[in-house]
Amino acid sequence: MTRWRTLLLAWIALAISFYSWFSLAPLMPLVQRDLRMSNREVAWLTVAGVALAIPGRLMVGFLVDRLGPRRTFVGLLLLLAAPVGLVGLARGFADLLALRLLVGLVGCGFVVGVRLVADWFPQREVGLAQGIYGGLGNAGAGVAALLVPLLGARFGWRWAVASGAVPMLVGALIVARYMKDVPAGRVFRRPQVATATSQFRDPRARVLALAYLASFGSELAVLGFLAKLLVDRFALSPTSAGLLASVFGLGNLVARPAGGWLADRFGVSRTLFTSLSLGAAGHLLLGAAGSLAGAVPAMVVASVGLQAACGAVNAGVSGVRAEATGQAAGLVGAAGSVGAVLFPLAFGLGLSRLDSYTPGLFACGAACVAAALAVRSHGLGDPGPARPPAASSPAWPERVVLVPARVVTSAASRRTR
Numbered sequence: 001m002t003r004w005r006t007l008l009l010a011w012i013a014l015a016i017s018f019y020s021w022f023s024l025a026p027l028m029p030l031v032q033r034d035l036r037m038s039n040r041e042v043a044w045l046t047v048a049g050v051a052l053a054i055p056g057r058l059m060v061g062f063l064v065d066r067l068g069p070r071r072t073f074v075g076l077l078l079l080l081a082a083p084v085g086l087v088g089l090a091r092g093f094a095d096l097l098a099l100r101l102l103v104g105l106v107g108c109g110f111v112v113g114v115r116l117v118a119d120w121f122p123q124r125e126v127g128l129a130q131g132i133y134g135g136l137g138n139a140g141a142g143v144a145a146l147l148v149p150l151l152g153a154r155f156g157w158r159w160a161v162a163s164g165a166v167p168m169l170v171g172a173l174i175v176a177r178y179m180k181d182v183p184a185g186r187v188f189r190r191p192q193v194a195t196a197t198s199q200f201r202d203p204r205a206r207v208l209a210l211a212y213l214a215s216f217g218s219e220l221a222v223l224g225f226l227a228k229l230l231v232d233r234f235a236l237s238p239t240s241a242g243l244l245a246s247v248f249g250l251g252n253l254v255a256r257p258a259g260g261w262l263a264d265r266f267g268v269s270r271t272l273f274t275s276l277s278l279g280a281a282g283h284l285l286l287g288a289a290g291s292l293a294g295a296v297p298a299m300v301v302a303s304v305g306l307q308a309a310c311g312a313v314n315a316g317v318s319g320v321r322a323e324a325t326g327q328a329a330g331l332v333g334a335a336g337s338v339g340a341v342l343f344p345l346a347f348g349l350g351l352s353r354l355d356s357y358t359p360g361l362f363a364c365g366a367a368c369v370a371a372a373l374a375v376r377s378h379g380l381g382d383p384g385p386a387r388p389p390a391a392s393s394p395a396w397p398e399r400v401v402l403v404p405a406r407v408v409t410s411a412a413s414r415r416t417r
Helices: 003-021 025-035 039-051 053-067 069-089 093-120 123-155 157-162 165-178 196-201 203-234 238-250 252-266 268-288 292-317 322-354 358-378 396-415
Strands: none
Touching (some): 003 069, 003 123, 025 039, 025 093, 025 123, 025 203, 025 238, 039 053, 039 093, 039 203, 039 322, 053 069, 053 093, 069 093, 069 157, 093 123, 093 322, 123 238, 123 252, 123 292, 203 238, 203 268, 203 358, 238 252, 238 292, 252 268, 252 292, 268 292, 268 358, 292 322, 292 358, 322 358
16 A cells, blocks of 8 residues: 555545535525525524534544544444435424534544545655645535536435435445555554643644634635525526536645645745635635626635645644644644634624625635734744754754764774773
8 A cells, every 4th residue: 555545545535525515505595495494594504514523523633543544534434424314304404404413524534634644645745645635535525516416406405415425335445445544564653642632732733723714614614605605696597506616616626735735845834824815815806796707716716725725734734743643633623613613604694684695705704814914923834843953963064074073083082092
């Protein structure tokens, strides 16, 4: 098993998870009409889809550092396939709300792969590898936005959503058979400190958590509302709106790996600041867009900026605390889920009070600006472990002088013996 095959397994498992997690969002206009739900109830369903991911990601971070990625991934996929399949049997808002709470735990699988990739890749490649993992994995949401409307138009929304349980079961079998926790010859490391709250001691973890709250949180919120926004604001059909909304999620294919690669080359701070600024601009432009011709470029700018920021955050997480990467990823991932709860509430408030998506989008943009300023103020440096002090590894001009001097001193001491 090579590190690239391991990465392939990780992102396939994550893509399956995100496909199932986001399979309801593209069909929300049909679901709302069929179950006769209000806009406020739709907003609560979006919140429910990420609410349990906040404590869940912290818990999964602890479990993956204890049990290893393979067993944790298999357990999540097997256990959560049931609520995904049962969504198709929901009879009303209450049923759907309870099932969405459970289905939201599928997103905790992201934490598992962060630890797996960090253990398989050298530090010089970990940013790119984490970006590929998160980018291709999160693209499962884009695939759902592209494929689920077609399935819903052919078989109905219930079968289209419930069918997401099938790839979860298949993915669990593949992970159980082929995934390895660490490369051959290495032992899986378990941290001595078992509390995720210990990560708060590192200021880098706090800044990364804030950046992920703004980037990943607002990305999920927009994914949850984008298809409905396109229907309500520009009078698109549900199928056309779902297909167009897939552009936002599929940006992960390129933007996340690019963010990780840029973080490897130019540092996490610089990459994060630029990406968050782009994300903020995209949110604000989309909120102000009065036509579809203005909304689509804004969607692209927001997608690229937010997802590149997520790739840079993942690169930074790998270096916060090497022996407990799962817990660090759990903390930062939980912060992203906090954002994914808060921003839909802003969308719901704007829809219920003003019948507008603009307040929610402006709230997302303001959070990205705040996170960018925090990154610029505190700095993060390069991902990876701290380098030893300069005195322990002299620069080459010092070695030119010191090494011959040590040889002469050693020879002189032997003569005097």
